[in-house]
Amino acid sequence: MTTNIAMENAPKKKKRKSLGSRLGTTFLYAILIVQTIIVLVPVIWIVGSSMNPGNSLYGSSLIPKNPTFAHYIELFTKTDFPIWYMNTLKIATLTMIFSVIFITMTAYVMSRFRFKGRKQGLMIMLILQMFPTILSMTALYVLLWQMNLLNNHWGLVLIYVGGGIPYNTWLVKGYFDGIPRSLDEAGRIDGASNLTIFRKIILPLAKPIITFVALTSFTGPWMDFLLPRLLIRSAENKTLAVGLYEWVTGQQNTKFTLFAAGAILVAIPIIILFAYLQKNIVEGLSSGASKG
Amino acid sequence: MKRGKKSALLSALFMGLGQLYNKDYVKGIFFAALEAFLLIFTIPYFQKAMWGLITLGERPLYYQNGIAKGDHSLILMIQGIIAVLLLFIIILVYLINIKDARSVGNAYEAGQKPLGLAAIVKHIWEKYFHFVMLTPAMLSLIFITLLPILVTVSIAFTNYSGPNHLPPAKLVDWVGIENFKDLAGLKMWNTTFLGVAKWTIIWATLATVTNYFAGLFLALLVNANKIKFKKLWRGIFIIPYAIPGFLSLLVMRLMFSGPGAINGFLASLGIEKIAWLSDPLLAKTVIILVNLWLGAPYFMVLMSGVLTNISKSLYEAADIDGASAWHKFTKITLPMVLFSTAPYLILSFAHNLNNFNNIYILTDGNPVNAAFKYAGHTDILITWIFKMTYDQYKYHMASVITIIIFLIVASISAFAFSRTKSFNEEDMIQ
Incomplete structure (x- = not known):
């Protein structure tokens, strides 16, 4: 990414850098390093804690004196952690798949079809989803109870998918709008149906935004703890967020080092995904923005 | 017929x-x-x-x-x-x-x-x-x-x-409409409401503004021509955005707690323990700082995208005119960035008004405020609502306040959304 921006103050043509410019560069690097430390200290601390013998995080130094992997082993042999992991993986994956299907469908219609109330409908969708959800939970609880989906992973998936449609539709629609209409027309002349145009022309061209939506639809349920805490009752259906939260909050729950180890195993797949998909994230985040 | x-x-x-x-x-x-x-x-x-x-x-x-x-x-x-x-x-x-x-x-x-x-x-x-x-x-x-x-x-x-x-x-x-009358008329309700609402607005404003400019700063820094290994730096700064938020918040809560790592570090320097989360003002400061750690990367990513879209010719023209770096920043970069990201700034503000996790996981809304009904010093409206329902069973009042918050957040968001690309110019793109 070679952008010419304001921080630059040395003209390019001058090959040999002046002392002032070199000092400036050093200063910039110094800031970068300080920032890096700020970003990484909590991360290193939690990694260190996860390898700290005993139960307590308190007083532990950044890097433990006798590092141990005992907590990681304990996670998989003595706790429900593997079950929670599989549960959360299942919920997040299902949410991701169904979200992408329904969101792209809705966004395609919103972008390519013209019908009465389309724009207003989109705005209403966006505004309604801003309603604070704290009290909504009771209503969702009764709804799932009526549908016999309480304490069931599908109930959670249903709510995550439904709840994610408005905002993401708006985001994806913004991206679809940028795909030239002439491609649709060309497809139509070749006799392609709406669904074919959607599948064969629009979707392949929208890969960055679809990747972005898939990613956020996956990480949302992966991190959420309010909803599963209310809707999941039995221990074998619990999710990671709820399980980990219960280990460190409350009076008797002091499995800090175990929490640290679990937290790292939860964060790693997400960090890898983010690192791998950096470019799509940049594009995805700004696809609804106004044009610069 | x-x-x-x-x-x-x-x-x-x-x-x-x-x-x-x-x-x-x-x-x-x-x-x-x-x-x-x-x-x-x-x-x-x-x-x-x-x-x-x-x-x-x-x-x-x-x-x-x-x-x-x-x-x-x-x-x-x-x-x-x-x-x-x-x-x-x-x-x-x-x-x-x-x-x-x-x-x-x-x-x-x-x-x-x-x-x-x-x-x-x-x-x-x-x-x-x-x-x-x-x-x-x-x-x-x-x-x-x-x-x-x-x-x-x-x-x-x-x-x-x-x-x-x-x-x-x-x-x-x-x-x-009994409950609406009570909120307006009963002192015990409206003192808390006004007090909590005031902090909610201060919190949302500070949280948004600090994140926005920190994100801009990081993006400018990483994208500066002189800086090498841009991908590496961006990769590092994106980490807080990638870590599940509730985990970071729990970790921060542990770090700032009385016997936590930060006081441990201070103790090793010979400094006395600081009650980070039990002093109202300190707790509020910690909340803003932690939020900065969590939220700045989002804006950094967003601004990186915007910065690359600013036409280079603008800067070249400025160079010919002999503009200083500061001048280029205030006259080109900042206006362009503000224009492109204004809707996100507003949406982020609306989001922060209801940012339940940051407050609830970090401080539970504590320390306790004796002057408030069911609310602590750092409680924002949404966490107050949560306490009112799950601890106090005052569902009726919680609903009234939810409606008020929604009306505020909805009008702010409607304004923001109506200004985005996704809503406008759609038929101009062919």
Whole structure:
């Protein structure tokens, strides 16, 4: 990414850098390093804690004196952690798949079809989803109870998918709008149906935004703890967020080092995904923005 | 009377009648069977649901031969609202049926033969493709988004609260606008409301502004020409955005707690322990700082995208004119960035107004504020609502405040969304 921006103050043509410019560069690097430390200290601390013998995080130094992997082993042999992991993986994956299907469908219609109330409908969708959800939970609880989906992973998936449609539709629609209409027309002349145009022309061209939506639809349920805490009752259906939260909050729950180890195993797949998909994230985040 | 109008009238009388009259048997039988089914099987359901919604139950929990019986007001209310929504969908189908009967009548008059089943399906798929595709979104909007809103709004007009009106042991009643009057009139409520609202706005403003400019700063830094290994730096700074938020917050809570890592570090330097999360002002500062750690990467990523889109020729022209770096920043970079990201700035503000996790996980809203009812120093409106419901069972007041927050957040967001690319210019792009 070679952008010419304001921080630059040395003209390019001058090959040999002046002392002032070199000092400036050093200063910039110094800031970068300080920032890096700020970003990484909590991360290193939690990694260190996860390898700290005993139960307590308190007083532990950044890097433990006798590092141990005992907590990681304990996670998989003595706790429900593997079950929670599989549960959360299942919920997040299902949410991701169904979200992408329904969101792209809705966004395609919103972008390519013209019908009465389309724009207003989109705005209403966006505004309604801003309603604070704290009290909504009771209503969702009764709804799932009526549908016999309480304490069931599908109930959670249903709510995550439904709840994610408005905002993401708006985001994806913004991206679809940028795909030239002439491609649709060309497809139509070749006799392609709406669904074919959607599948064969629009979707392949929208890969960055679809990747972005898939990613956020996956990480949302992966991190959420309010909803599963209310809707999941039995221990074998619990999710990671709820399980980990219960280990460190409350009076008797002091499995800090175990929490640290679990937290790292939860964060790693997400960090890898983010690192791998950096470019799509940049594009995805700004696809609804106004044009610069 | 014209045949179309007559058919429509017949179908209004009983679904499918108009279609049958025009010898369109496929659709006629379908609609007639649907109405017959609804009449035979669903009337008792709707009757009970409406009774529940209106009365909210007549007899609280009691035991008969050891079996729990009685009405649960809240469940009755929610079931009633679900029934109203279902009824709304049925009415919609009814209207479609009438409209269809009219067109079937007209087609008959024009001498067209009714379509067969396969042809009908094909016709719907082609002509009403967009409605078919929108159905899942519509249904989820109605039942997952709208239903909870209607329930919350309804609760604001009841006395649903502990200890005297808490189902299943007690019944809940409709009370009209009593709760809104109480919020405005009773001192114990409005002192807390104003106090908490003030901090909520300060919090949302500071959280948004600090994140925004820190993100801009990071983006400028990483994208500066002199800096090498841009990908590496960006990769590092993106880490807080990638770590699940609730985990970071829990870790920060542990780090800042009394015997936590930060005080441990200070102790090793010979500095006394600091009560980070028990002093009101310090706790608020910590919340803002932690939020900065969590939120700045989001804006960094967003701004990186925007910065690369600023035309280089602008800077080249500025260079020719001998503009200073500061001048280029204030006259080119900043206006361009602000213009492109203004909607995000506003949306982020709206999001922070309701940022439950940051406050609840980090401080629980503590330290306690004796002057407030059920709220601590760092509580924002949304966490106050949470405490009011889950700890205090004051659902009625919590609903009133939820509605107020929603009205504020909704108007801010509507303004922001209406200014985005996704809403405007859409037909200009070809």
